Amino acid sequence: MTSGGVGILGTGRSFGSIVETNAELCERALYGVTPEWIAEKTGILQRRRIAPGQTTTTLAVDAARQAMASARVTPDELGMVVVSTFSSDYLFPAVSARVHRELGLRGGQFYDLQANCTGFVSAMTAVSDRMFRDPNVGHALVIGAEVLSPFVDEGDVETAIYFSDGAGAVVLGPVEDGHGVQAAAFHADSTNAEAVRLRGGGSSFPYPRKGLAAEPELATMEQNGLATWKQAVTHLPGTIRRACEAAGWPLDSVDLFVFHQANLRLIEYVMAKMKVQMSRTFSNVESAGNAGAASIPIALAEAVSAGRISTGDRLVLAGVGAGFTFGASCWTWEDLAS
Numbered sequence: 211m212t213s214g215g216v217g218i219l220g221t222g223r224s225f226g227s228i229v230e231t232n233a234e235l236c237e238r239a240l241y242g243v244t245p246e247w248i249a250e251k252t253g254i255l256q257r258r259r260i261a262p263g264q265t266t267t268t269l270a271v272d273a274a275r276q277a278m279a280s281a282r283v284t285p286d287e288l289g290m291v292v293v294s295t296f297s298s299d300y301l302f303p304a305v306s307a308r309v310h311r312e313l314g315l316r317g318g319q320f321y322d323l324q325a326n327c328t329g330f331v332s333a334m335t336a337v338s339d340r341m342f343r344d345p346n347v348g349h350a351l352v353i354g355a356e357v358l359s360p361f362v363d364e365g366d367v368e369t370a371i372y373f374s375d376g377a378g379a380v381v382l383g384p385v386e387d388g389h390g391v392q393a394a395a396f397h398a399d400s401t402n403a404e405a406v407r408l409r410g411g412g413s414s415f416p417y418p419r420k421g422l423a424a425e426p427e428l429a430t431m432e433q434n435g436l437a438t439w440k441q442a443v444t445h446l447p448g449t450i451r452r453a454c455e456a457a458g459w460p461l462d463s464v465d466l467f468v469f470h471q472a473n474l475r476l477i478e479y480v481m482a483k484m485k486v487q488m489s490r491t492f493s494n495v496e497s498a499g500n501a502g503a504a505s506i507p508i509a510l511a512e513a514v515s516a517g518r519i520s521t522g523d524r525l526v527l528a529g530v531g532a533g534f535t536f537g538a539s540c541w542t543w544e545d546l547a548s
Contacts, residue, residue: 291319
């Protein structure tokens with residue numbers, strides 16, 4: 211078992227190259243919807259789309275290289291690569307296999323983790339737990355990566371206004387005792403498991419399947435926005451509270467909350483329910499949209515670049531994912547790469 215702590219040593223992020231504004235989306239596909247309505251409802255002003263040649267893997271590799279440079283870590287120091295995604299290039303092999311190859315890694319371990327938009331928090335917890343048990347891991351790369359635009363029905367206001375393409379990455383490694391990850395908490399409520407889904411391509415609706423073209427809803431994401439909202443506001447605050455209690459942190463001692471960037475109004479509601487000021491969050495949903503499992507590490511990388519986190523700060527990462535699953539983890543920041 212490793213001594214000391216496991217902390218975040220470096221961050222990186224990458225986006226689809228095409229910037230799509232609300233006005234462009236409304237003009238092209240969402241007739242009768244205004245850019246102002248989207249902004250009022252979600253806080254989103256634009257989202258990102260991949261350009262030809264970009265994939266989930268290329269975005270993941272770009273973000274990973276930035277995180278490695280930030281942490282001053284070389285490929286031969288990485289013992290694990292874990293990618294959280296629900297929009298991988300293929301059904302298999304895993305995105306992490308292709309990232310492992312593109313970065314020139316040898317040996318170690320790689321796998322993909324699918325917990326939808328809670329995936330990055332889940333992956334960070336799984337990897338840090340492993341690192342505490344096995345000091346031979348050394349350093350680990352944890353990535354959230356999504357290319358969601360191909361799976362969006364652009365005429366469906368429940369999905370088209372939200373989803374974006376991007377990747378975020380962190381390098382985890384040893385830090386001083388008392389720093390790094392402190393605690394995590396999770397919750398699951400599967401009573402509305404079908405509220406957010408993509409059926410096509412699964413074993414119940416495999417490709418190619420006769421008649422699939424006649425059922426385009428199988429090939430695109432479906433979302434019940436009201437059910438998603440109710441799940442999030444019911445369970446996410448309590449999950450965050452339990453994580454902070456496990457860490458021995460009062461809520462008002464947290465320096466920064468970084469949420470899954472689903473919807474700015476949702477983040478505002480959750481913070482109000484916890485009676486914590488919005489000034490103690492970092493949000494980039496207005497410019498980045500909802501990048502699924504990539505949204506937390508992307509926002510984290512931007513918060514670091516903006517100087518919003520300093521050594522000793524208390525950081526909470528929190529998200530809600532389809533199914534539904536909820537996760538929060540507490541980190542005491544130590545920037546060893548500075």
